[in-house]
Amino acid sequence: MNQPMRRGDEQELVAKIRTLPPERVAEVEDFVDFLRLRDEERQLTRAASKLSDEAFAKVWDHPDDADDDRL
Numbered sequence: 001m002n003q004p005m006r007r008g009d010e011q012e013l014v015a016k017i018r019t020l021p022p023e024r025v026a027e028v029e030d031f032v033d034f035l036r037l038r039d040e041e042r043q044l045t046r047a048a049s050k051l052s053d054e055a056f057a058k059v060w061d062h063p064d065d066a067d068d069d070r071l
Contacts, residue, residue, distance in 0.1 A: 005013070017028055 017025060020028065
């Protein structure tokens with residue numbers, strides 16, 4: 001999903017950022033931090049979901065609940 005940035009693209013992005021006034025650079029930094037945090041939270045959510053799958057499978061796949069599954 002995350003592909004490394006090509007050197008030319010990175011240089012172009014840095015050049016664009018350098019043209020911004022300091023308050024805008026701070027906004028860009030805040031946005032980058034937001035994106036990284038969001039990605040980390042998504043990874044944690046996926047990991048927690050995978051860990052809970054086995055525990056919930058015992059409840060979801062219980063034969064006594066088969067009648068409910070058909071509803």
